[in-house]
Each structure stands twice: as C-alpha cells, then as structure tokens.
Amino acid sequence: MRNSEPIEKLIASFRNLPGVGYKTAERYAYYCVGADIKEIEELTKNIMSAKTEVKFCKECGGYTNKEVCSICQSRNKEVICVVAEPKDISVMEKVKNYNGVYHVLGGTISPLENKGPDDLRIKELLSRINENKTKEVIMATNPDVEGDATAMYIARLLTPLGVKVTRIAQGISMGTDLEYADEITLSKALEARRVIK
Amino acid sequence: MRNSEPIEKLIASFRNLPGVGYKTAERYAYYCVGADIKEIEELTKNIMSAKTEVKFCKECGGYTNKEVCSICQSRNKEVICVVAEPKDISVMEKVKNYNGVYHVLGGTISPLENKGPDDLRIKELLSRINENKTKEVIMATNPDVEGDATAMYIARLLTPLGVKVTRIAQGISMGTDLEYADEITLSKALEARRVIK
Numbered sequence: 001m002r003n004s005e006p007i008e009k010l011i012a013s014f015r016n017l018p019g020v021g022y023k024t025a026e027r028y029a030y031y032c033v034g035a036d037i038k039e040i041e042e043l044t045k046n047i048m049s050a051k052t053e054v055k056f057c058k059e060c061g062g063y064t065n066k067e068v069c070s071i072c073q074s075r076n077k078e079v080i081c082v083v084a085e086p087k088d089i090s091v092m093e094k095v096k097n098y099n100g101v102y103h104v105l106g107g108t109i110s111p112l113e114n115k116g117p118d119d120l121r122i123k124e125l126l127s128r129i130n131e132n133k134t135k136e137v138i139m140a141t142n143p144d145v146e147g148d149a150t151a152m153y154i155a156r157l158l159t160p161l162g163v164k165v166t167r168i169a170q171g172i173s174m175g176t177d178l179e180y181a182d183e184i185t186l187s188k189a190l191e192a193r194r195v196i197k
Numbered sequence: 198m199r200n201s202e203p204i205e206k207l208i209a210s211f212r213n214l215p216g217v218g219y220k221t222a223e224r225y226a227y228y229c230v231g232a233d234i235k236e237i238e239e240l241t242k243n244i245m246s247a248k249t250e251v252k253f254c255k256e257c258g259g260y261t262n263k264e265v266c267s268i269c270q271s272r273n274k275e276v277i278c279v280v281a282e283p284k285d286i287s288v289m290e291k292v293k294n295y296n297g298v299y300h301v302l303g304g305t306i307s308p309l310e311n312k313g314p315d316d317l318r319i320k321e322l323l324s325r326i327n328e329n330k331t332k333e334v335i336m337a338t339n340p341d342v343e344g345d346a347t348a349m350y351i352a353r354l355l356t357p358l359g360v361k362v363t364r365i366a367q368g369i370s371m372g373t374d375l376e377y378a379d380e381i382t383l384s385k386a387l388e389a390r391r392v393i394k
Contacts, residue, residue, distance in 0.1 A: 002287045002290045002291075003260070003287055004251060004260060004261045004262045004263075004266065004267070005262060006243070006246045006247045006250045006251050006262050007247055007251060007260060009243045009246065009247070010243040010244060010246070010247040012243075013239055013240040013243040013244070014240075016228075016232070016236060016240070017224075017225050017228055018224050018225070018228050019221075019224070024216075026284075026287065027214075027215050027216070027284075028214050028215070029247060030260075030283070030284045030287075031213075031214055031215050032244055032247050032248055033247050033248060033251045033260060033283075035213070035248070037248060037249075039210075039213060040244060040245065040248045042210055043210040043211075043213070043244065044241040044244050044245055046203070046206045046207040046209075046210040047207060047210070047229055047237060047240060047241050047244075048237065048241055049203045049206065049207070050203045050204055050206070050207040050226060050229050050230050051229055051230060051232070051234060051237045052234075053203045054201060054203050054204060054230045063200070063201060063204060063227075063230060064201045065201045065202060065203050066201075069201065070201070086227070086230075086231075087223075087224075087227045090199045090200055090223065090227075093199045094199075
C-alpha cells in the first residue's frame with residue numbers, strides 16, 4: 001500500500017467513477033486531502049443531494065428534481081425525441097433549436113443482455129402519443145446494432161398508428177477526415193446522400 | 198442549464214478536481230445519480246475521512262493518519278530522499294528497492310511565487326540529519342528551474358556538514374524515441390554519460 005489507509009480507501013471509491021484508473025483516482029484523492037474543508041463539505045453535500053433529490057420525470061423518464069421536468073413542462077409535445085438513457089437528453093440538448101420533448105426508453109433491445117421490448121418504457125411512449133396527439137417521433141438511440149434494432153421496432157409499432165417515425169441521420173461527422181471514417185459509416189453516408197441545392 | 202439544479206451543482210463541484218472539465222464532470226455526476234445509494238454513502242464517507250483523518254507526519258511531513266507515518270517508522274534513516282510535495286512520496290515509492298525515508302519540503306524555491314528557503318521545511322531537515330546521523334540526502338525535486346535551484350541550495354547547505362547530497366539523474370526516459378526528446382534533456386543526457394561496463 002503506497003498511501004495511508006484513508007487515502008487508499010478514497011482512491012478505491014474514486015476508481016468506481018467511469019473511466020477513472022488508479023493514477024487519476026490518486027490525483028483526485030490528494031486534491032481532496034489538500035483542499036479547503038469547506039470545498040470538501042460542499043462536494044460531499046452535492047454528491048448526496050444529486051443522489052437523493054434527483055428522480056425520474058413522471059412523463060419523459062429523464063432526471064429531474066421535480067415531479068415533471070422543466071422540458072416536459074414547457075416544450076412542444078407534438079414532437080417526441082426517443083433516447084435510450086437519461087444522460088442522452090443532456091447530449092441532445094446541445095442542439096439549441098430543438099423545441100420538442102424527450103422520452104427515455106431505459107435502454108435498448110439487446111438479446112445479449114436479455115433485454116426485450118417489454119423491459120423498455122414503450123407502453124409509456126404509446127400513452128404519451130395518444131394523450132398529446134404526437135405527430136413525429138424522432139429515434140435518437142445510438143447508431144449501433146441495438147440502437148438501430150430498437151428504432152426499427154418502434155417505427156414498425158407506431159407507423160400503422162399514423163405517427164411519423166424518423167431516425168437521426170448517420171454519416172460522416174463534421175471535421176472528420178474521410179480517410180479515418182470506417183466502412184459502415186461511409187456506406188451509410190453514401191446511402192443517405194442528398195441532392196446539393 | 199442543461200441539467201436539473203442538483204446535477205448542475207454536482208458538476209460544478211466535480212470540476213474543481215484536477216484536470217476535470219464539464220463533460221467529464223457531467224459523466225461523473227450522472228454516474229452518481231445512477232449508482233447504488235450504498236456506494237454513494239461510501240464515497241462521501243471516504244472523501245470526508247481522507248480530509249479529516251489525514252494529517253502531516255511529524256517527521257517527514259508526508260500524509261499519514263498516524264503521528265508518524267509507516268515509512269518513517271520502519272525504514273533506514275541514514276538515507277533521506279527530499280521531495281517537494283507529499284504526493285511525490287507515493288510517486289517515488291513506485292521504486293520498490295528504495296529503503297530510506299523521505300522529507301517533504303512543502304514546495305520549492307520560487308522567486309516568482311515569492312517562495313524563499315525560509316518558507317520550506319529546511320530547518321526540520323537539518324535537525325533530522327543531526328538526530329539520525331544521515332549519510333546521504335537524495336534531492337528528488339522536479340527537473341525544472343525551481344527544482345534544480347532548490348537542490349543546489351540544499352547541497353551547498355549540507356555538503357559542508359559532511360552529508361553527501363545527490364540528485365536523481367536526468368536523461369532520456371525509457372521507451373522514449375530520441376527524435377522526440379527536447380534539447381535540454383538531450384544535453385543533460387550527454388553530460389551525464391557513463392562508461393558501458
């Protein structure tokens with residue numbers, strides 16, 4: 001053991017955070033030991049508050065500290081963007097001009113993880129569509145096998161009900177060098193080519 | 198604000214950790230919200246314990262939760278390795294066959310930061326040398342202007358007292374391509390060349 005017990009214990013805790021190895025955890029631990037006690041109290045209080053106060057929005061299933069999240073309270077419900085996880089909402093919100101609401105599935109269809117359609121919040125999506133007279137459902141699951149399969153499944157379920165189901169476009173990312181794009185991305189980009197206006 | 202208030206507050210707290218930007222802090226925050234409550238209690242408890250239980254070792258000035266750290270309690274005191282900060286002890290401890298003790302200066306001589314010899318734990322170093330009949334002091338401050346100046350200062354102070362003062366070697370790092378080594382490192386490596394036996 002290279003450090004005293006309280007520091008090693010804290011390193012072990014920090015290593016649970018995503019993407020944190022021993023070296024990074026050790027840096028964080030030393031920072032905490034050297035930091036002002038007020039800052040440390042603030043940090044632990046904020047960790048606890050986030051864990052205890054944040055719950056799932058009754059409507060979309062995203063994270064919020066209210067009954068219904070601020071997005072569901074204020075946005076246009078005719079368009080629902082469907083995502084896999086609560087954190088994906090924050091990612092999509094980078095797009096400043098999207099004014100619709102979200103719906104969190106709680107995962108994707110994944111036979112490997114033994115996760116079928118019944119394990120996702122699809123029933124809830126259906127009743128929201130009914131209530132809100134939703135016109136368009138945008139499938140924003142990840143562009144991988146599970147994400148694509150889930151998008152396809154929901155499209156087949158909703159299209160007969162008269163709901164337009166769209167999928168976020170796949171192609172070359174802005175700023176990417178063609179040389180480094182993988183085969184599948186290139187093939188999707190070619191397939192989805194558009195007339196230049 | 199892309200996230201609910203408790204999450205944004207936690208993101209702000211995590212951003213104080215060294216090298217953590219918004220995106221990483223957000224990942225950590227989402228992890229905490231989704232984690233088991235027991236894990237979160239453990240994390241906050243360990244942060245608090247590290248902050249409140251860890252203090253400076255009475256002898257070397259490193260971090261410990263005892264009066265005197267386990268290294269000072271068990272090692273050969275005839276060799277003292279001098280480092281700038283408590284965290285440097287853990288770095289040096291990667292060298293498994295070092296069996297001496299350490300001494301933390303609490304910084305380096307730095308006119309820019311208004312830090313002179315009197316601001317460092319040099320008096321404490323002198324009395325340890327006297328008490329322990331220290332034979333060698335290894336200067337393991339960083340290989341930069343301040344680290345070199347501090348090593349030089351302490352060498353000039355101790356050598357007349359009959360203590361051998363050495364400096365950790367500077368040169369090309371193992372595995373580094375010569376092509377990418379900087380001028381100063383190359384010049385130091387050339388200067389410190391040794392006969393191949």
